[in-house]
Amino acid sequence: MNRKRFLSSFVAAGLPVAGFPSFFLKNEDDAPAPIVPRYLKPGDTIGITCPAGTITPEEIQPAMVQMIEWGFNIKVGETVGKKDFTFGGTDEERARDFQQMIDDPKVKAIMCARGGYGFVRIIDKIDFTKLVTKPKWIIGFSDVTVLHAHLNRNFGIASIHSKMCNSFPGDWNLAEPIQIETILSIKQALTGQKMKYTVPANLQNKQGSAEGVLIGGNLKMIETLAGTKSDIRTTNKILFVEDTGEYLYSIDRMFWNLKRTGKLEKLAGLIVGGFKVKPDDPGEEFGRSVQDIVLEKVKNYRYPVCFDFPVGHQKNNYALKCGARHRLVVAAGEVTLKEV
Amino acid sequence: MVKIPPYLQPGNTIGLVCAAGFMAMEKVQTCIDVLQQWGYKVKVGATVGSASTTYFSGTDEERLNDFQQLLDDDSVHAVLCARGGYGVSRIIDRISFKKFKKQPKWIIGFSDITLLHAHIYSNYGISTLHAPMAGAFNDEGYKNEFVKSLKNALEGKKIRYECKEHAFNKKGEAVGELVGGNLALLAHIIGTPSDIKTKGRILFLEDVGEYLYNIDRMLHQLKRSGKLEKLAGLIVGAFTDNKDTERPFGQNAYEIINNIVKEYDYPVCFGFPVSHEKENYALKVGAGYKLKVGKSKVILEE
Numbered sequence: 001m002n003r004k005r006f007l008s009s010f011v012a013a014g015l016p017v018a019g020f021p022s023f024f025l026k027n028e029d030d031a032p033a034p035i036v037p038r039y040l041k042p043g044d045t046i047g048i049t050c051p052a053g054t055i056t057p058e059e060i061q062p063a064m065v066q067m068i069e070w071g072f073n074i075k076v077g078e079t080v081g082k083k084d085f086t087f088g089g090t091d092e093e094r095a096r097d098f099q100q101m102i103d104d105p106k107v108k109a110i111m112c113a114r115g116g117y118g119f120v121r122i123i124d125k126i127d128f129t130k131l132v133t134k135p136k137w138i139i140g141f142s143d144v145t146v147l148h149a150h151l152n153r154n155f156g157i158a159s160i161h162s163k164m165c166n167s168f169p170g171d172w173n174l175a176e177p178i179q180i181e182t183i184l185s186i187k188q189a190l191t192g193q194k195m196k197y198t199v200p201a202n203l204q205n206k207q208g209s210a211e212g213v214l215i216g217g218n219l220k221m222i223e224t225l226a227g228t229k230s231d232i233r234t235t236n237k238i239l240f241v242e243d244t245g246e247y248l249y250s251i252d253r254m255f256w257n258l259k260r261t262g263k264l265e266k267l268a269g270l271i272v273g274g275f276k277v278k279p280d281d282p283g284e285e286f287g288r289s290v291q292d293i294v295l296e297k298v299k300n301y302r303y304p305v306c307f308d309f310p311v312g313h314q315k316n317n318y319a320l321k322c323g324a325r326h327r328l329v330v331a332a333g334e335v336t337l338k339e340v
Numbered sequence: 341m342v343k344i345p346p347y348l349q350p351g352n353t354i355g356l357v358c359a360a361g362f363m364a365m366e367k368v369q370t371c372i373d374v375l376q377q378w379g380y381k382v383k384v385g386a387t388v389g390s391a392s393t394t395y396f397s398g399t400d401e402e403r404l405n406d407f408q409q410l411l412d413d414d415s416v417h418a419v420l421c422a423r424g425g426y427g428v429s430r431i432i433d434r435i436s437f438k439k440f441k442k443q444p445k446w447i448i449g450f451s452d453i454t455l456l457h458a459h460i461y462s463n464y465g466i467s468t469l470h471a472p473m474a475g476a477f478n479d480e481g482y483k484n485e486f487v488k489s490l491k492n493a494l495e496g497k498k499i500r501y502e503c504k505e506h507a508f509n510k511k512g513e514a515v516g517e518l519v520g521g522n523l524a525l526l527a528h529i530i531g532t533p534s535d536i537k538t539k540g541r542i543l544f545l546e547d548v549g550e551y552l553y554n555i556d557r558m559l560h561q562l563k564r565s566g567k568l569e570k571l572a573g574l575i576v577g578a579f580t581d582n583k584d585t586e587r588p589f590g591q592n593a594y595e596i597i598n599n600i601v602k603e604y605d606y607p608v609c610f611g612f613p614v615s616h617e618k619e620n621y622a623l624k625v626g627a628g629y630k631l632k633v634g635k636s637k638v639i640l641e642e
Contacts, residue, residue, distance in 0.1 A: 085590030227530035227565030
């Protein structure tokens with residue numbers, strides 16, 4: 001709950017604000033109030049940049065074609081086509097490209113071309129001053145979780161967790177419906193439609209409803225941000241997590257990290273997305289499923305928990321607005337996540 | 341000032357426990373035999389060579405109880421974790437250190453056991469032993485200087501190790517308490533109640549089987565959480581069996597570490613014999629050490 005909202009709810013209830021002890025007036029975890037960047041209109045420009053892994057100009061073609069068809073202009077960053085081993089250019093090149101996308105007033109949204117690894121190497125070189133004065137949408141997931149976390153922790157600026165350039169179908173006519181739907185969800189998020197997803201319930205879900213700011217992303221990234229100035233704060237928030245290519249023991253260890261760093265205790269709700277598990281080595285069978293791992297950690301908490309939410313390194317990876325307030329309803333038959 | 345548990349006397353008892361992964365009895369037997377040859381009695385915990393069929397040596401309760409019992413048993417003078425693997429994270433917050441705090445004893449192991457070293461040092465200021473475990477005794481390993489360094493450490497002989505220079509070494513001298521262990525575990529505990537403070541201390545790191553990009557990411561986490569800036573010195577052990585992505589990362593583990601710490605002035609040495617391989621000297625976590633990184637050799641002494 002942000003400070004203003006908290007205050008106004010008291011005012012609305014006719015309670016004398018002045019009489020409250022000062023700690024009541026403070027958000028419990030000191031998180032900045034949510035700031036939602038301006039939504040895009042036709043003719044606006046989307047910048048494409050590579051803060052992490054490398055990508056070729058050919059590989060971003062389908063995304064460019066599609067976003068132009070949506071009515072946007074595209075500014076291709078200098079890191080597209082750059083390659084420094086796995087990176088889309090050197091740290092300096094990637095930081096500079098991202099910086100100029102932030103600083104260019106014509107660019108209204110920034111799409112990270114792909115994830116991979118590398119954002120953490122440049123995040124502290126980036127000057128967010130202009131983003132804070134003129135927030136714009138930043139789009140991506142996986143390694144880009146670093147940025148979602150950093151923006152939420154430090155500035156409260158909402159951002160879009162979604163597929164990136166490397167997931168746009170090469171031929172829209174041959175694309176599967178799920179590809180089209182998920183890509184269109186990016187457009188919906190960017191143009192200001194309220195997000196609402198309803199999905200079938202998993203039998204292991206913990207029912208309930210919650211409202212709070214949505215944060216999250218890749219679990220490994222969230223773990224490796226612990227103790228840094230990009231570390232997320234989770235009190236009263238709805239946390240979503242996903243991951244890929246991790247052993248079950250490692251997933252277990254990461255959930256212990258969430259728990260032991262105090263990130264699970266005061267959540268409003270927990271959304272577990274896709275977990276592509278790396279098979280156990282022979283003789284090293286972990287013997288617990290992802291659901292077992294999660295439920296064990298949250299068994300003493302009463303907030304709603306849902307599994308198999310369509311977010312992750314998979315085809316059904318829908319756009320989510322990190323940093324925006326959402327309502328999560330985990331019911332017997334279905335789960336609804338709705339922007340409020 | 342860190343508390344040093346009593347060194348062992350002939351006839352003292354070492355408790356063996358599997359606090360994390362499963363280990364078959366035949367792989368522990370040599371260790372038991374050799375510890376007895378060294379003049380100690382051995383108390384084998386229920387989790388060692390257990391009937392467990394899972395990844396773990398027992399359920400969380402079984403591992404917790406076994407460890408707790410050896411920790412609290414007055415007739416046990418040191419607790420040797422037979423192996424690492426994964427699992428201390430699952431029980432650490434349920435271990436009671438109440439009695440141990442008053443009557444410290446040596447806790448021995450590495451890898452996953454890094455969590456115990458960090459937790460005990462941070463919360464209780466008691467020294468522990470980062471050292472070879474049961475597996476290292478096998479295949480005549482007990483004859484090598486590394487397993488023998490555990491014997492020397494337990495007997496209270498002052499530790500002094502030497503190793504060769506390395507092109508990336510940064511010369512200098514540092515004095516401070518020694519902290520560290522497995523990089524993945526040290527990163528994993530950042531922000532938790534087991535997290536270590538590193539300011540003014542000598543940090544040592546090792547790891548096994550990690551992707552190079554992940555080593556880079558973990559080092560950035562240490563850096564961004566302020567753990568590298570104010571070190572007295574840094575000891576880089578071996579990073580073995582590293583994995584790489586399809587597109588090569590382009591730097592090896594030592595280049596990654598060197599690139600991240602080169603801006604600091606404290607002494608740094610690479611290739612120190614602390615690792616998941618045979619080369620793994622016993623180190624007293626929390627104890628005061630002097631690190632001398634010279635032109636032709638590196639000396640680490642208590």
